[in-house]
Structures are given as structure tokens and as C-alpha cells.
Amino acid sequence: MTAPATSFSTLPLGPAVQANLQRLGYLEMTAIQAASLPPALLGKDIIAQAKTGSGKTAAFALALLANLNARRFAVQSLVLCPTRELADQVTTEVRRLARAEDNIKVVTLVGGVPLRGQLATLEHGAHVVVGTPGRVLDHLQRGSLQLDAVNTLVLDEADRMLDMGFFEEIAGVIRLCPPQRQTLLFSATYPEEIDRLAAQFMREPLTVKVEAQH
Ligand code: ADP
Ligand code: MG
Numbered sequence: 467m468t469a470p471a472t473s474f475s476t477l478p479l480g481p482a483v484q485a486n487l488q489r490l491g492y493l494e495m496t497a498i499q500a501a502s503l504p505p506a507l508l509g510k511d512i513i514a515q516a517k518t519g520s521g522k523t524a525a526f527a528l529a530l531l532a533n534l535n536a537r538r539f540a541v542q543s544l545v546l547c548p549t550r551e552l553a554d555q556v557t558t559e560v561r562r563l564a565r566a567e568d569n570i571k572v573v574t575l576v577g578g579v580p581l582r583g584q585l586a587t588l589e590h591g592a593h594v595v596v597g598t599p600g601r602v603l604d605h606l607q608r609g610s611l612q613l614d615a616v617n618t619l620v621l622d623e624a625d626r627m628l629d630m631g632f633f634e635e636i637a638g639v640i641r642l643c644p645p646q647r648q649t650l651l652f653s654a655t656y657p658e659e660i661d662r663l664a665a666q667f668m669r670e671p672l673t674v675k676v677e678a679q680h
Contacts, residue, residue: 472500478507479528486566496521499528501674506650507532511668513651513660516676522622522652523559529650530618531560534593536567540615544643545596546636548626550576556622557596570594575611577601585610599627599635606642616643624653624660633659640667 472494474487487493495503498516506512506529516522530543545560547553557574564570573587575597581604588610595602595611605611619640621627627636640649649668653660656675664671 477503477528479532480566482566483528483531483563486563490562492524496525497676498522498674499525501676502650503528505672505674506648509648511649511651511671513653513656513664513668513671513673515653515656515674517654520676523556524563526620526622526650526652527556527560527563529648530594530620531564531567531570533618533648534567534570536570536593538615539571539591539593541592541595541611541613542615543594543618543620544602544613544616544639545594545620545622546599546602546627546639547596547622548598548630548632550578550598552623553596553598560594560596564594572596575601575605577604599632599639603635603638606639613639613643617647619643619647619649621649621651621663624651624663625655625657628657628659628663633663636663637666 474492474495475484498514498520502512502514502525514522534542545556547556553574553576557572560572571592572594573592575584575595577598577600
């Protein structure tokens with residue numbers, strides 16, 4: 467029997483990752499995962515549009531984990547989110563999906579919490595940073611965060627970040643990422659400013675859109 471095209475087993479993911487997905491009960495990809503993961507795993511820049519609850523987090527989490535070298539202790543993935551709550555949710559999902567790998571450290575950098583704890587955590591290093599644009603930029607300006615090893619940049623809930631007026635902060639962060647990187651933009655809607663971001667900061671992005679339910 468051949469696996470349907472929506473099975474995770476059709477993706478070029480290692481056996482440990484596949485086993486972890488099974489353990490989590492992730493058997494079939496959602497529509498946005500099936501549309502975005504194959505090109506994302508080929509290294510393409512992606513603009514993915516699908517409604518809330520459609521599984522966008524796992525789509526970018528699996529892509530960034532595929533680019534990650536656990537033995538290289540440097541920030542290789544950066545995920546920007548609009549709010550602290552969303553950053554916490556993304557951190558939880560990335561950690562669940564990263565369990566198959568050995569000791570991948572995911573750090574959350576959001577505003578509204580004291581800098582001191584974040585500075586101490588960053589001193590110990592991280593593979594993945596999930597944060598809000600303002601606080602991430604703050605760390606970059608202080609020199610407590612370096613992005614020179616970033617190979618995957620994710621803009622999650624890009625429409626909400628733009629609604630909240632984060633365009634300049636996002637742009638400021640992106641300018642400090644290496645130009646040779648993969649950029650993945652996820653959004654529930656497609657306002658005009660997304661085109662502006664894409665035109666400035668993405669390389670021939672592939673747009674994938676899932677209309678209704680998955
Ligand atoms: P979105 O970011 O699109 O709003 P989430 O990434 O938060 O959606 O996913 C919504 C829920 O679906 C989460 O609880 C997540 O664990 C679950 N989920 C994601 N992908 C799958 C899958 N392939 N199979 C089963 N559950 C999934
Ligand atoms: Mg989401």
C-alpha cells in the first residue's frame with residue numbers, strides 16, 4: 467500500500483522525527499502542511515496563508531528543525547510572533563516536535579518580562595529563538611543576541627504583527643539576519659504590507675493558500 471500524499475511519511479524527514487510525529491498523533495498532514503512542507507523542505511521561501519487552527523506552527527517548526535544542526539550551539543532559527551501568548555504556544559510546539567533530536571534548546575524572548583532572566587538564559591546559548599519583534603530587537607541592540615548563524619527566519623501571524631505596527635521592528639531584525647537564509651511567512655490573511663515585506667526580504671517566495679477547512 468502506498469502512503470497518501472498527505473501522510474507525513476511522504477516527507478524527507480528522519481526516522482526519529484517520523485516516530486515522534488506518530489507518538490504525538492500527527493498522522494496526516496493538514497492542508498497547509500501538505501502544501502507548504504514539501505517546498506519548505508527543499509529550502510524555498512514560502513508565504514503560507516491559512517486560517518487559525520490549521521496547523522501552521524508544525525509546518526514551520528518541522529522546516530526549521532530540518533535546517534538545524536543540534537551539535538552547533540548557535541541560534542540557527544528565529545521565529546517572530548506578535549504576542550507573548552503566541553510566542554509561548556510556538557515554543558511549546560517547537561519543543562514537542564524537537565523531542566526527537568538531542569537537546570535542542572528553544573528560548574523565548576518576549577516583552578513584559580524582566581530582561582535579567584532572558585540575559586542569563588542567552589548566556590547559556592540556544593538553537594532556536596522565539597520572540598516578539600520589540601524584545602528581540604532590544605537584545606540585538608544590547609549585543610545579548612547574535613543572528614549570524616540563522617538559517618531559517620519565520621514570521622508567524624505576520625498579518626497581526628503588521629496590524630500591531632511592527633513593520634519597522636521586523637525590518638530591523640531581518641536586516642541583522644544573514645542574507646543566505648530561508649524565510650517562511652505565515653499568516654491568516656494577506657494585507658498589502660505582506661507584499662512589501664516579501665518584496666524587501668524574501669527570495670522568489672512561493673505563495674501557498676488554503677481556502678476553507680483543512
Ligand atoms: P495555527 O497556527 O494555524 O492557528 P496551530 O499550529 O496552533 O494552528 O495548530 C492547531 C492545533 O492542531 C494544535 O493543537 C496542533 O497540535 C494540532 N495539529 C497541527 N498539525 C496537526 C496534524 N498534522 N495532526 C494532528 N494535529 C495537528
Ligand atoms: Mg499560529
